[in-house]
Amino acid sequence: MFPNHIPNPEDKTAMALTRAAVLENNADLGVVFDTDVDRSGVVDNKGNPINGDKLIALMSAIVLKEHPGTTIVTDARTSMALTKFITDRGGNHCLYRVGYRNVIDKGVHLNEDGIETHLMMETSGHGALKENYFLDDGAYMVVKIIIQMVRMKLEGSDEGIGSLIKDLEEPLESIELRMNIISEPRYAKAKGSEAIEEFRKYIEEGRLQGWELDSCGDCWVSEGCLVDSNESPAAIDARMYRAKVTDEEHGQYGWIHLRQSIHNPNIAVNVQSMVPGGCRSITKSLRDKFLLASGMDKVLDISQIEKYAESS
Numbered sequence: 001m002f003p004n005h006i007p008n009p010e011d012k013t014a015m016a017l018t019r020a021a022v023l024e025n026n027a028d029l030g031v032v033f034d035t036d037v038d039r040s041g042v043v044d045n046k047g048n049p050i051n052g053d054k055l056i057a058l059m060s061a062i063v064l065k066e067h068p069g070t071t072i073v074t075d076a077r078t079s080m081a082l083t084k085f086i087t088d089r090g091g092n093h094c095l096y097r098v099g100y101r102n103v104i105d106k107g108v109h110l111n112e113d114g115i116e117t118h119l120m121m122e123t124s125g126h127g128a129l130k131e132n133y134f135l136d137d138g139a140y141m142v143v144k145i146i147i148q149m150v151r152m153k154l155e156g157s158d159e160g161i162g163s164l165i166k167d168l169e170e171p172l173e174s175i176e177l178r179m180n181i182i183s184e185p186r187y188a189k190a191k192g193s194e195a196i197e198e199f200r201k202y203i204e205e206g207r208l209q210g211w212e213l214d215s216c217g218d219c220w221v222s223e224g225c226l227v228d229s230n231e232s233p234a235a236i237d238a239r240m241y242r243a244k245v246t247d248e249e250h251g252q253y254g255w256i257h258l259r260q261s262i263h264n265p266n267i268a269v270n271v272q273s274m275v276p277g278g279c280r281s282i283t284k285s286l287r288d289k290f291l292l293a294s295g296m297d298k299v300l301d302i303s304q305i306e307k308y309a310e311s312s
Contacts, residue, residue, distance in 0.1 A: 007034050009041025009125040009138075015049040023047045029149060029161065031142050039125030040138030042145055044162030053082045054165055056121045059141060061164040062148050063119045063129070064089045071117040073107045075099070076214070076225040076242040076257055077270050078123060081169035088167075095214065095225040098240060098259050100126035100136060105234065108134050113230060171254075171272040173279040177308060180301040181265040188265035195267060195296050196239035196260050200224065202290050203243050211285075214242040214255060238262045245282055254278045256286065267300065284309045 005014040009032045018030040022043045030043035032051075041051035042058075050058055060072050064086070071092040074082070078095065086093040096106045100122040107120035111130060120134070121127035127141050128134045149161045157163070183191045203211050203224075213224040222229050224241030240259035246252045254273035261268060269286070271279045287305050291297050 002035075007032070009034065009039050009051045009055075015041060015043065015051060019043045019047045019049060028153075029146065033138055033142075034125070037139050038136045040127075040142050041125055042142065042161070045160035046162060048162045050162060050165070051125060052123045053079050053170075054168065055125065055141075056123070056127075057082055057085050057165045057168045058145065058161065059119055059121060059127065060086050060091060061089065062144055064091045067116065067118045069116070070119070071107075071110060071115055073103050073110070073117060073120040075103050075122045076240070079169075079171045079174075079272055080252070080255065080274065081171065085165070085168045095242065097226060097237075098122070098257075099237065099262070100124065102234070102237070104128045104134055104136060109228075109230075109232070109234065169274075171274060172276060173254075173271075173273040175271050175279050175283075175308065177269040177271075177283070177304040179267045179269065179305065181267065182299055182301055183265065185265060189260075191299055192260040192265070192267055193239045195299055196241060196258055198294055198296060199258050199290060200241050202294065203241075207293070208243075208285060208289050210246045211243045211256075212246070214244045245278075250275050250278075254282055256282050269305065280309060280311070 005011065005017050008014055014032050018032050022030040028045050032041045041055055043049055056074055056078060063070060069090050071094055072086055073094045073096055075098045076095040077098060083093045096103055103122050104120045107117045110117040118130045125138065126136055128136050129140065132140045145161060181188045181192050202208055203213055215222045215225060224243060226241055228234055238260045242255055242257040244252050245254045245256060253275045254271065257270040259268045271282050273279045273282065283305060287302060287309050291302050
């Protein structure tokens, strides 16, 4: 029984109630697990929730102190600011396919290929460490955080664990939209794959000005953080691509990620921007220069895209 809140580190109510308990009890740390304790989130001594990108940044800061220069694998929905946070501390950031098993398995494969990779985490709170035999283990993550917190206290610091990520910038805007696939269920997966591959084709042919398939470059992941280019590429379970978005005024200011759902007949659209109005601008370009131009609005229900693109 979970009488107080849903056991989910991504749930806002769970994090808010944990924050209130930390402040009420003058605690050093609050912890939120999911039901089987493979996902986690924490709240620092000042009541700041640490989950998603922030939790990855916190674990990255801890792991990079122990293993300077290591590679850190995350799913491709993490922010540009997280990449900067990791690289500023001497680490390498490998963006990879959404899905915690994809992320953890990528870390295993990188180590097998001789690329030292000590941390693999997804924004959902799933994570694994090389030292813990690549197990998806939220409790182990929290123990690492508690150990670091105690070390800081023994060194005379009262700043709390949140001080380790105080220079992590947050994206100015971030949205997630869905496009349902208009098809009989048995054809939905094929239709979704077709739409995602058409998206890739439009970018590669330069039809979306300033859009480029993203890749981290140093760990054999290319073509929008999807395709392994080493000698033993992993099988693709669902189509997804991430493109970075650039213009003359701002340089690279955001990204867009399209992902075919494994379980449901839809495509998720994630967009982040570091400039005001950037998410709306990117969404409008997606609608006008790809979905409508390619005729994909006949294959996909773009009502959420239209509503957001025209909102003020």
